[in-house]
Every structure is written in structure tokens, then in C-alpha cells.
Amino acid sequence: MRVRNPPDTRTGVPADLAEVERLAAARLPPDVRDFIAGGSGDEVTLAANRAALDGVGVVPRTFAGVEAADTGVSLVGTRAALPVAVAPMAYQCLVHPEGEVAAAAAAGAAGVPFTVGTLSSRTVEEVAKTGAPLWFQLYWLRDRGLVGELVARAEEAGCQALVITVDVPVMGHRRRDVRNGFALPAEVRAAHLVAGPTEAHERRDVGSGVAEHTSAVFDPTLGWRDLEWLRARTRLPLVVKGVLDPLDAARCVGLGASAVVVSNHGGRQLDGAVPSVTALPRVVEAVAGAGDVLFDSGVRSGTDVLRALALGATGVLLGRPVLWGLAVDGERGVARVLELLRAEFAQALLLAGCADVDAARRLATVSTGRGAP
Amino acid sequence: MRVRNPPDTRTGVPADLAEVERLAAARLPPDVRDFIAGGSGDEVTLAANRAALDGVGVVPRTFAGVEAADTGVSLVGTRAALPVAVAPMAYQCLVHPEGEVAAAAAAGAAGVPFTVGTLSSRTVEEVAKTGAPLWFQLYWLRDRGLVGELVARAEEAGCQALVITVDVPVMGHRRRDVRNGFALPAEVRAAHLVAGPTEAHERRDVGSGVAEHTSAVFDPTLGWRDLEWLRARTRLPLVVKGVLDPLDAARCVGLGASAVVVSNHGGRQLDGAVPSVTALPRVVEAVAGAGDVLFDSGVRSGTDVLRALALGATGVLLGRPVLWGLAVDGERGVARVLELLRAEFAQALLLAGCADVDAARRLATVSTGRGAP
Amino acid sequence: MRVRNPPDTRTGVPADLAEVERLAAARLPPDVRDFIAGGSGDEVTLAANRAALDGVGVVPRTFAGVEAADTGVSLVGTRAALPVAVAPMAYQCLVHPEGEVAAAAAAGAAGVPFTVGTLSSRTVEEVAKTGAPLWFQLYWLRDRGLVGELVARAEEAGCQALVITVDVPVMGHRRRDVRNGFALPAEVRAAHLVAGPTEAHERRDVGSGVAEHTSAVFDPTLGWRDLEWLRARTRLPLVVKGVLDPLDAARCVGLGASAVVVSNHGGRQLDGAVPSVTALPRVVEAVAGAGDVLFDSGVRSGTDVLRALALGATGVLLGRPVLWGLAVDGERGVARVLELLRAEFAQALLLAGCADVDAARRLATVSTGRGAP
Amino acid sequence: MRVRNPPDTRTGVPADLAEVERLAAARLPPDVRDFIAGGSGDEVTLAANRAALDGVGVVPRTFAGVEAADTGVSLVGTRAALPVAVAPMAYQCLVHPEGEVAAAAAAGAAGVPFTVGTLSSRTVEEVAKTGAPLWFQLYWLRDRGLVGELVARAEEAGCQALVITVDVPVMGHRRRDVRNGFALPAEVRAAHLVAGPTEAHERRDVGSGVAEHTSAVFDPTLGWRDLEWLRARTRLPLVVKGVLDPLDAARCVGLGASAVVVSNHGGRQLDGAVPSVTALPRVVEAVAGAGDVLFDSGVRSGTDVLRALALGATGVLLGRPVLWGLAVDGERGVARVLELLRAEFAQALLLAGCADVDAARRLATVSTGRGAP
Ligand SMILES: Cc1cc2nc3c(=O)[nH]c(=O)nc-3n(C[C@H](O)[C@H](O)[C@H](O)COP(=O)(O)O)c2cc1C
Numbered sequence A, B, C, D: 001m002r003v004r005n006p007p008d009t010r011t012g013v014p015a016d017l018a019e020v021e022r023l024a025a026a027r028l029p030p031d032v033r034d035f036i037a038g039g040s041g042d043e044v045t046l047a048a049n050r051a052a053l054d055g056v057g058v059v060p061r062t063f064a065g066v067e068a069a070d071t072g073v074s075l076v077g078t079r080a081a082l083p084v085a086v087a088p089m090a091y092q093c094l095v096h097p098e099g100e101v102a103a104a105a106a107a108g109a110a111g112v113p114f115t116v117g118t119l120s121s122r123t124v125e126e127v128a129k130t131g132a133p134l135w136f137q138l139y140w141l142r143d144r145g146l147v148g149e150l151v152a153r154a155e156e157a158g159c160q161a162l163v164i165t166v167d168v169p170v171m172g173h174r175r176r177d178v179r180n181g182f183a184l185p186a187e188v189r190a191a192h193l194v195a196g197p198t199e200a201h202e203r204r205d206v207g208s209g210v211a212e213h214t215s216a217v218f219d220p221t222l223g224w225r226d227l228e229w230l231r232a233r234t235r236l237p238l239v240v241k242g243v244l245d246p247l248d249a250a251r252c253v254g255l256g257a258s259a260v261v262v263s264n265h266g267g268r269q270l271d272g273a274v275p276s277v278t279a280l281p282r283v284v285e286a287v288a289g290a291g292d293v294l295f296d297s298g299v300r301s302g303t304d305v306l307r308a309l310a311l312g313a314t315g316v317l318l319g320r321p322v323l324w325g326l327a328v329d330g331e332r333g334v335a336r337v338l339e340l341l342r343a344e345f346a347q348a349l350l351l352a353g354c355a356d357v358d359a360a361r362r363l364a365t366v367s368t369g370r371g372a373p
């Protein structure tokens, strides 16, 4: 039997996202790898996200008669080359010294909006220099003045939407972090918050520094009135991230949000929460066209993007795979991830007989597995 | 690759229930471990209990606007800090010399009702000294006089409810015990029954001493008339434990029971019985608010408590995990188990957007797996 | 860790059917073990039979108020101590020199009807000497005169029912036998057919001797008219074995059959056939009380008997486990198997709150897995 | 324990298709084996095809009263000894020097139509010399003149139907080929296209030569108007291959196609596409008898043929197993594969109580697993 070269060592260019994941896993310290890969509790929801996506069977159309599919789309008013934006993810300097700057540069080059997090390890101003289309993600901080400041900075820096994350009143119990006594290294900071070290940097025998920090600075009382407060305070479109209940989604758009993100935070918050894709069609129905419906939690391929569209999503947020790319090769790594996804999605459109993203939203689906809607 | 310290040896404080289980398994003699862990027959129901719970997807609500969820609740009239009571479990001195006294002390400190079993290895009077809120569990003994005495002793000792277990006309066929020739060591006794050694203490090559004892002293003819007899005999609220059929549940409350426990005895009685959580919603519907509906068989995390509430339960009974904690570190071990569960449940409430236990009972659920309702 | 004695070597008395299976597997030559255990084709139906049974969740009733359940029943007019008869199985001398005589003796002692096969390796007259209640199973032979003779011999020998097997127009393709080049040893003969060696005794490199023999002597043209022929020829009750389609079942009783056996021949005939238990409720509904509905294919425990009854069966046929017992210890082994099953079933009745077999037929079931009805 | 000879080395004659697969896998270079076995993307659809087929439970009828089932059928007007045709598969010289000629010869001898592909490595004229009933498969080439020529050559050579494959606007992303840097060896050519080496022959470190070639010569714009163009150009019956959507199927027959093939190209095109068998009954319903409905993607046994018929298919295309047979032993190997399939199918008919193919189409089915319709 011929010995087959592992493809990555042969060319250095991973041929699919799973390869990027393997490469990243080999490169990262175990506790950082766990911080990224892990979910909360028994990780039932983490696993169910994938199982449910794999169970969505798409019914392709034939005879499309198109040369090349148009993958472009408008997401919450931002023009995007793909129905994809980069999900907000904290502390990207953990996996690469350039952190969010490198990731955003790659996203910008790919025509994909990048979401700068409240817990970004590079400031929104630094990230904005990349020229990438930006969104800004808000966590609800106990220090309301700081929230106002962040909104102002985001607007100033040219962000085109505000993403308010509503599924982290407190951080989910991520057992891997607790067991690893995970804490941030000194050089990784929440660049928009305080300058010095925080609870997040204190190593414990058992317990997550990041979770401690979150509970110190986040305000769990975030409620509907706060959405109204925010709505009144900015002219940017608002995206509410972390919605799984149809009634909540309807209320969000009723209160002026431009979009919701159907998400269970990648299985990192409530373990036992419904798989995100299972919840998607009901939210789509409830929003009924009154806003965009984005989707995340488990997207790993162009086919997953197609599945989400076929179930009615406007687009998806890409999470962990971006961090894999960043860990492997900084900006180039993220570029590779987005290029792989673009190529897969463009091909998926063609193979499904769709000339564009709208056509994909008219595809039928069939449930063929566990938790698939 | 960095070698990761097993967390428990690092601090001695397990970070989740699964760790407590592993620690207990390492500490207990194999036949005792099997007596606790085992189910009846092919253990199909034992496994199905977990599979069905994992398949319950909860739909969390966002924008709850609450600082900290209130976990308090009234269970069958007993005020509890959590919607949790400790399930009746026989012979707790098997796993720790202090047995029920240690477990009840921990429960009391946590504000959780403790159920003293007919087959308790410490007397209800001893257990009552811990000051914990107590319930008393009745098995239907052939010696009816003794049943009456037990009721009187329970009332006298300040127990706040009587739990009558109706799913053990005879003991389920627990193959592990039979193969192990399991019998009680001389120092572990059913403290409320006879003083000397019984069938339960006779070691056999094959066969379960505990099962032999049960069939000698239990009266399998327990019927509806006996519930009426008991109802007439005590002013304590009655809880009927081991109900899976909706009509039976309705009849129980019709005859004056204050609550039923939807339970298949942790997969230890009829193998092939419906998973307990599958049966739960139908019982809730049948009881229709006329009594409390408690749930057990498979609860292992705060998320499981949330799942049960979302399906309409008033609260749950916690079984095996209490014995794990007791085996690992006596009262302290049980305290750790209850504290882990409390923290998980409090967090689950917050993450699900619930200000209190009642809000949890209004959550929607989605079936995402095998046997989930 | 204490080393646990394998229970069987400790006492020689297996504690459950799975143990009997292991013991038998260790004792039998691999090709005989394969002949018994194997199914046809990819063995999809063989595996599905079990999966579907395991997915049947029974809803037990509480407060039955019975001391001991009555397991007795009438099966096709034959009084039986259990709702169980021994399925017809060919060539039992393959696994024990006494063959059908030993098995029938054990069945008789247990009050369980024994079915003598057309391909029995002991004659019906020899078997009848055991005094066991007997049924006789007919294969449709090309030699119609011989069929008539067999009917006459069965009546003469006191058989109380004729079981006509209709799912073997030809033998299913059992790959294990084909690969093993399976053939009968010289001393094992179809005692009711020719005296000398047949195709069944010719060893091939590849190919099943037993299948060759079947295709030489069986008449695949068995049709409805033949059922009428048979009906007219005997006063014995007729049982049609191998019915999965509800319309076929209705027609059988319409033509005067007293019962049907819902069976896929233990996954040995059409691979890809519906699991037998999946088909059961529809057949029960179609027969609508106009005849008995027996069930086989996968019964391995008292719980399985209960499941079948709860789905409407009158009783079950026990197949492979009888051969395991016979292989392990002849008559004593079969007695052990039947005693284990009896004990399990009696207990299952009690635990399900059923005073008798009729009560079991009123239990509700819930589907909790793959293929369960 | 007796050591069992692997059956294939004993006689050289594999006893079932799985054995043929094993033998072929052992004989082929790993990259060719991967080219044949592989699917696109994560191979979710590839696996789902089998899972869904295994979940189709057929309900056999008893008392068929037939001696031997008639397996003959008309497929798109071609008389066939089985409801089976050989699927179009490119480059068969990859696995055997005689390639399509050997495979067609075996098909012809078995009375099974053989489909010559556009990418055949032997010309249709060479293949026609075998005398086998032929169909010709068209890919839509950028060079429309060449398409016209191929149609003419196919007619001239006596092909009895044109199969137009519509699910390959571009080639699916087959990761195994990409990782293997798969390319054709110099001696294997698309005999109907250019004479010299093409992109398909260029070895890359990473990337599929075959995919590069496809995208150079295939016209992705194939649309409904092209079907009309083709319909007007030939009197041969048209078969549209790669249809999963019921509306598409209805439109195909509306535009004059004689048949559709429900297929996801063996999981090689859109990963995430619905399992082919899941889509089958809806297409059958939509076509409503106005054309034949063929089925492929996962057929591995006579039972699978029966399943497809029971779900309403007219017949099936046999794909990969033909290549296994060809790899193992050329014409003889394919003959063995077809003979195994014939024997299995003939037996499946008998065991299901079907006198002929039409009877099989009246069988009921029950879903017993993942993705089964
Ligand atoms: C390491 C990491 C950090 C994250 N940080 C944030 C964050 O700061 N704000 C936020 O709204 N979501 C955060 N998320 C959640 C993502 O936005 C997204 O919802 C999730 O990653 C989607 O799941 P997937 O990565 O499995 O596709 C984070 C996720 C990961 C993996």
C-alpha cells in the first residue's frame, strides 16, 4: 500500500476546513484549544448543533441554466460577497499576535463583514484601519456609561451595525476551562475595557478566569427596555444575537431591530438548549420578512450555508473556523478559511441549481436525522 | 502536549457531577458500585432515561432582565431552596458510615428536603436530629401494623410528607446484583425493621440478598384501597412515587394525593418501561394542576432540572448523585453535589431567561432525539 | 479492584438468557453457531428486530393490588402456562444428541407447547412420548402425498395444532452458511423425510447444503388454495406462520385459520423485511379478534413477551434461546431457559401492574426508538 | 476455535457484493479506490444514502403461489432481464484494461442495459460490438457541436436511449481526489473527446485533475431550453439523470422525457443533498405514471432493488458494484456481480411473494430508520 502524504505537510495549504481545524489543534496550547472548542455543561448542545445540521437534506434543482452563481447579498444593509459575516469572538490575540486585525483584514479582502467584539483584544479603531466592513458587538456592561462610549466609538470607527448579544447574562459553565483553570496570558487584554490585568488573568487551580471576569463586568439584567434605550441612542441597524424563541424574535423586530441571529452561542451558553438549526425555521416564520434572520452555531462548510438559506436564513455567522485559520497562519490562514468556504458555497449553489442567494432560499429541505427541522 | 492534571487530584474538589461519579466509582467496592449504578434486565430503560433527557431541547428566552434567578419553590407544601428533593434511597450506610444522617445534614444545609426511606440504615429519629426538612418514604410491608407504626414515627419525627412507593411490588431483576451474589454487610441494617440479620445479609453464589429480603417483607398486593387507608390515617400530604400512566396519576390526586412522582425507579424496576421523561408531559396534562408533579430517573445536572420544569414538572428528586457524593466525602460530598446542582440550575435559569421556577415552567421544548417527548 | 468470577463457571447455572447465549456460543462449532445465529443478506432485518423491540416503551400501571400474576393463557386452544410456545426449529440434533426430544421434554415440564418441525431430526412420534403439548409445523413439500402423511402422523401423535410456515418458498440467502459451506453432519437427519443422506449433507467449498436441500424438496407455489386444501383436510386448528401484511392476516382468518404468527423468521428470510414488532399492531388491528395473533423474531426476555402483549399479541414463539439452552445442557438447559423466561415474565407482569395476561394486553406503549411501532 | 478460510481465497468466487468490494479494494491503487468510493464534501450524503435504504422496511406478502418470479421488465422501452441497468461511469479503463467493453459484454450477457458515458474510456462503437443493449449518457459540453456529434454516434451505434446527466454543472468537491492529487494515467482517455492528454492527466500536489478537466469542457449553463433542443434533435427516448425535486421531475416528463433517474450521483455532487431514496416516493407521485422513474445511489443488493420498486421505481441503475467486479476480474467479475444481484433479486421477489416486478411495485413499506421515506 502506497503511503499517502498528509496533504498539509505536502503543500502547507489545507484543502478543507477540517484540515484547518486539525492544524490549529496541533499548534495551540491545550487550554486555548479547549477554550475555543469547548461548550458548556455536558456539551450536549455543542454536539447536537452538528447532528441537526447533518440531518438537513437539501433538495437540489436541476437545469438551472446558470454559468456561475452570484454569491453576493446584503446583510443588515451591509453589502457582502457571501451570505456570511465573521461572528464576534473575544480575545483573538490568544491564537495569533495580530488577533482581530489579521482576521478583519482577511475578511475585508474576502468581502465579508467582520464583527468586532466588546471583548476584542484589539481596538475597533485598530481593526477599522484594515478597511474591512465592520459590525460592532455589544455586551451589556454594568458600566452603562462605557456601553454608551463603545457605541460612540463603533459609530465613529465606521461600523455599519451593532450586534447586541443577549445570551450571556452570565457565562455558561464551560467545564474544560474550569478544569484547566483557564486564564488569559498577560499580553491578551480586552482592549476596549480596562488597561491592567483583570480577573480574567488570574490563574486558578480550578475555575475559569474568563468567566470570573465576565460576571464582574457584565450586567445580567439586560432587558427589553435596554433594547429600546439602545435603539434610541444610535442610528446604526441593530442585530440581536442569541435568539431561539420565535416570540422573542418577533418582539425584537417589533422594537426596531433590523435582524436577529438565531444562535445558541456555539453550544457555549445553556447546555440543553435546542440546536440552533432546529429553531431556525420557526424564527424565520415569526419574523416574517420584517427583518433579516442570521444563523450561527455549527457552520462548517458551504453546504451548511446552503442549508441555513434553504431554511430561510438571510445569511450566517462564521465562528470557530475563523479562529482555526487565524491560529494556523494569521491573516493568510483566515483568508484560506474564507476562500475555502466561498468556493464550497459557490459550488453548492451551482450544484443546487441556484443562480443566486435568493434562489437558495426557495429550496426545499427534508429532515433525515436527529434534531433536523 | 502538556500533561493535564486530573482536576480532582489537584484540588480534591470535583468540578461537576460526572467527576463525583468517577471518584465514587473508584472508591466503592465493585458490588456496591454495581448495586447503585445498576438497572434491571438488559438495562434498556436505564440507558433510555438518559437518552430521552438529552433529547429534550429547551428554547431559552432572551432579555429576561433579571439580576439573579430565584430558585426557591414549594414542593408538596415544603419550602425548598431548589426545585429538588433527595430521593428515597435504601441503605446509605453502604457507602458511608454516617449514611442517611450525613446526607440529610447536607440536604438540610442546602435547603433541600430529604426523604428518609423505609429501608433507611439510620432511623428517622436519628436523621431528624439534623434539622433537615424531611419526607418519609413508605414501602408497603406485609406487616401492616409496622406500616402504621412507621407512619406514626414519621409524623412524630416531624416529617412533612409521606412518599408511598408503588413501583416495587417485588424488586426488579437486577442482574448485576444477582451475578455478584450481592448481600448487605453485617453492619448495614434496615434500621426501621428488625434488629438482626435478614435475608439481605446472606451471601449467595448467585442471587441478590436484597431482593430476597424485599420479597419476604414487601406486600405486593398494594392497591387503591390501601391508598385510601393511608389517606384516612394521616394528615400529612401524600406523594405517590412511581407513576407513569396518566390515568393512574389522575386517580392518585382524585383519591387525595398531593403529588405524584413520575419515575421508573431509575431503570431498576420494569426494564422496558417508558423513559420517565417521555411519560412526564402526559402525566402533567392528566393531573392538570390538581397536585404537584415531581420527576425522577436520570437527573444529573441543572439543565436536567430545567428540562423537567419546562415539561411541566413542579420539581425533581435527585437519586444516585447523592450517593456518589456520600461515598466520596460523606456530608461534605453531598453538600458538594447539591452545591454543584444549585449553581448549575441557577445558571440554567438565568441563561434560559427565567426569573424564577415558574418562568421555567413556561419554556417551550423541542424533541431532538430518541425517546424525547 | 476485586476480580469478579464469571458467574457461569461459579455455579454452572446461567442467570439470564444472554449468559446462556454466551455459553452456547463457546460450546458449538462455529458453523453450527453461525447456522443458528445468522440471518439472511446483510442481516439488516436481524438487527432491526432487536432495535425495534428495544424501542417499545411499556407504560406500567401501579396499584395493581395483586399478590402474584397469573401467567396462564390459551394459545390456539392449547392451554399454556405462559403466553409462549417453542418455535419450530429444524435439526435440533445439531446442537444436542437428544435434539427435539430433550427440548420438548423441557417445554412439557414448563407447560409450554412445543412445535415439532417438518425438518425435525426426531420424529413426531418420538417427541410425543415426552407428553409435552405439541403443535406440528408443516413446510409445503413438492411431494403433496407426503404433506398429507405428515398431517395424518401429526394428528395421530396428538398434536393440537398445525403451523403452516408460509415465508419459505425458498430458503433465504444466509451468507454465513454459504461462506462456511455449511452442511449437516451424517448423523443429523430430517427424520420425517427420506432416510439416507440428502443435498443437506453435501459439503461444498461455498454454498449451503441446507438451502440446496430445501430448494429440492419445498414447493414454492404454496398459495391460498393450498390453505383451503389443508383446511378441508384436518380438524386441527391451523396457524399460519410468517405473516407481516395486515391484508394477508385478515385473509388467513377469513379462510379459517385460527391464528397467524407475525414473524420474519428471525431475519432469516427476506432481508430488508419490516421488523416483526413494527408489523405487529397493524396485524392485530386487521385480525380484529377473529383469531389469535402470535409473534416471534427477537424475543429474548420476559419484557419482550410483555411488549408483544401490550401491542396486542396473544402470545409469542420462542426461537433461538431454546437452541442455546439445548446446546448448553440438553433438556436441563432448555428448562433453565424457560424458567428464566417464566420468572422474568411473571415479574414483568407484576411490575407492570397486571394480574394476568389479559391485563397486559391493555397496557399502553410509547415508541422510543428506531422502528418501534 | 476453527480457523475459517476467507471464502474468496478458497474458491476465487465471491459469494456476495461486499466480498467483491473487499477484493477490489485490495487490488486497486489507493487513489483509484478513493476515486470510486469517495463522495463530495464531508460525505454526509454518501453515508445517508445507505442509512436511508437500510431504513426501508418492506412488508412481504405470503401465499404468492408462484414457482419462480419473472424478473423481466421494460426500462425506457428497452427489454431487460432485470429491473436494472448499468449506470454511466466514466473511465472504466482505470480499473481494467478492457474497461467499458468488458463491462458491457457482461451486462449484455446478463440481459442488462449498459450505459456508455460521454467520458467512456472506450468508444461507443467499440462497446457496441459486444452486442449489449446500450444507452448513451450525455454530459453537456461547452462544444455544442460535439454534443450533436455524440448524439449522432450514439444513434448510429444502436443505443436505445439517451441519458442526460443534469447534476454535474461542475464536479462536486471530492476531497479524497483533491488530497490524493488524483489524475488519470496516460493510457486512460475520454475516448469520445480529444485524443491527447488533458487537464485530467496533470498530477498536482493537491487538486483533482478530473475535476479540472470537467470544468474546462462541461457547460454549466445546461437549462430547460437545452432539454427541448435535445428533444427536437433525436427520436431516442430521453432519460434525465439527477433529479430529486418533484417539480423538476414533472417538468422533465412534460417536456417529453421518457424517464427520470432519481439520483444524487452516489453522493458525489452536492454533499448535504437529500438521500436519493428519501426523494424517490415524492418524485414517483409527481411523475404520476407519465414516464419511468429510475433510481440510483446506494443500490448494493437485490433487496435494495426490491425496496426501490416498492417505493414506486420502475428500476434501478447499478453503479459502483459494477466497477468492483470489473476491477476484480474484468468481464467475469462484472458477470459475477450481475449474477449475484440477479439471484438476490429473484429470491427477494419470491420471498416477498411477488410473481413479477409489477407485484413488487404494489408492496407496502414502513420507515424504520434515519432518512427512510
Ligand atoms: C472562542 C469564542 C469566543 C466567542 N466570543 C464571543 C463574544 O465575545 N461575543 C459573542 O457574541 N459571541 C461570542 N462567541 C460566539 C460566536 O459569536 C458564535 O455565536 C459561535 O461561535 C457560533 O458557533 P460555532 O463557532 O460553533 O459556529 C464566541 C465563540 C467562541 C468559540
Ligand SMILES: Cc1cc2nc3c(=O)[nH]c(=O)nc-3n(C[C@H](O)[C@H](O)[C@H](O)COP(=O)(O)O)c2cc1C
Residues within 6 Å of the ligand: B035, B036, B037, B087, B088, B089, B090, B117, B118, B119, B137, B165, B241, B263, B264, B265, B266, B267, B296, B297, B298, B299, B317, B318, B319, B320, B321
Ligand atoms: C441504590 C438505590 C436505592 C434506592 N432505594 C429506594 C428506596 O428504598 N425507595 C424508593 O422509593 N426508591 C429507591 N430508589 C429509587 C430512587 O428513589 C429514584 O427513583 C431513582 O434513584 C431515580 O433514578 P436516578 O438515580 O437514576 O436519577 C433507589 C435508587 C437507588 C439507586
Ligand SMILES: Cc1cc2nc3c(=O)[nH]c(=O)nc-3n(C[C@H](O)[C@H](O)[C@H](O)COP(=O)(O)O)c2cc1C
Residues within 6 Å of the ligand: C035, C036, C037, C087, C088, C089, C090, C117, C118, C119, C137, C165, C241, C263, C264, C265, C266, C267, C296, C297, C298, C299, C317, C318, C319, C320, C321
Ligand atoms: C436454526 C433455526 C431453524 C429454524 N427452522 C425453522 C423451521 O424449520 N420452520 C419454521 O417455520 N421456522 C424455523 N425457524 C424460525 C423460527 O421458527 C422463528 O420464526 C425464529 O427463530 C424467530 O426468531 P428468533 O429466534 O430470533 O426469536 C428456524 C429458526 C432457527 C434459528
Ligand SMILES: Cc1cc2nc3c(=O)[nH]c(=O)nc-3n(C[C@H](O)[C@H](O)[C@H](O)COP(=O)(O)O)c2cc1C
Residues within 6 Å of the ligand: D035, D036, D037, D087, D088, D089, D090, D117, D118, D119, D137, D165, D241, D263, D264, D265, D266, D267, D296, D297, D298, D299, D317, D318, D319, D320, D321
Ligand atoms: C467512478 C464513478 C464515475 C461516474 N461517472 C459518471 C458519469 O460519467 N456520468 C454520470 O452520469 N454519472 C456518473 N457516475 C454516477 C453514477 O452514474 C451513479 O449515479 C452513482 O454511481 C450511483 O451511486 P452508487 O454507485 O453509490 O450506487 C459515476 C459514479 C462513479 C462511482
